[in-house]
Amino acid sequence: MKSNAMSAEALGLVARRFAVLSDPLRLRLVHSLFEGERNVTQLVELTKGTQANVSRHLQTLAASGVLGRRKEGLMVYYYLQDPTIFQLCDLVCGSLGKQLAAQAEAFAGTSR
Amino acid sequence: MKSNAMSAEALGLVARRFAVLSDPLRLRLVHSLFEGERNVTQLVELTKGTQANVSRHLQTLAASGVLGRRKEGLMVYYYLQDPTIFQLCDLVCGSLGKQLAAQAEAFAGTSR
C-alpha cells in the first residue's frame, strides 16, 4: 500500500465516516452510549429528540459500523461497536479546547 | 465540567469539526499537506481539482483551524496546523481497515 496515494474509494469511506459523526444529534446519541447500551426509548429521553428522528439516526450510525444493535423482545438496544470512537472524540475535543484557549489568549493579548 | 453533559454549543463545534473533514476533496488536500506546506497551484495539480474549488475548500479548512496560511509574494502556502489531524486520520483508517477485514472474513465464512 502506497502511503501517499490513497484511492478515491478509500477517501470516500473516510469522508463518509467523518460525515456520520458530523451531526449534533448523532453525537449526542454516541455520547449517551459511552456508559453502556441503551434502548431507543431511553435514547429518545436522553437526547430529547423525537422517536422517529432518533430511530433514523441510529440506523445511520449502525449502518456505518459505529453502533451495534441487539434486539430483546420489543426493545432494541444500541451500543458502541467501534472502540476508536472514544479516542476520536477525545482527540477532537482536546484539539478544540486548545484551539479555543489559544484564541482566548490571543484576544486577551490585544489589550496589552 | 461535567463529562456526561456536553453543552449544545460544544457539540456543535465537534460536529462542525467532523463536517469539515467529511469531504473527499478536503481530505485529499489535507493528505497532500502531510509532507509539508504547498501553495494553491501545487495543490490544484496534486488533487486534480479546479483552482476555484480548491481555493474555496482551503478557506474552509483554514477557517476551522485545520490548516494555516502563509503568504509569500503572489503565492499562498497552506500547511497543516492542527497536529491531531494525523492521529485522527490514522484512527479512522485503522478502524475502517479492521471493519472491512472483518466483513471480508464474515463473507468468506458464509461458504463454509
Place this chain on the structure above:
DNA sequence: AGACTGAATGCTTGTACAAGCATATAGTGG
C-alpha cells in the same frame, strides 16, 4: 383474534453546501 407498546419507514419540506463558470482582487514585472 384484538389492543397495546416499542421501533422503523414513507413522504414532504427546508436548508446547507459542493461544483462550475465567470469575474475580481492582489502582487509582480515591463
Place this chain on the structure above:
DNA sequence: CCACTATATGCTTGTACAAGCATTCAGTCT
C-alpha cells in the same frame, strides 16, 4: 500604467440530507 500570474469571490444549479408528521411493522399480553 499595462500586462501577467496567483488566488479569491460572486452567483447559479443540483444534490444530499435533517426534521416533522403520519403510518406501518413487530412483538407482547389478555
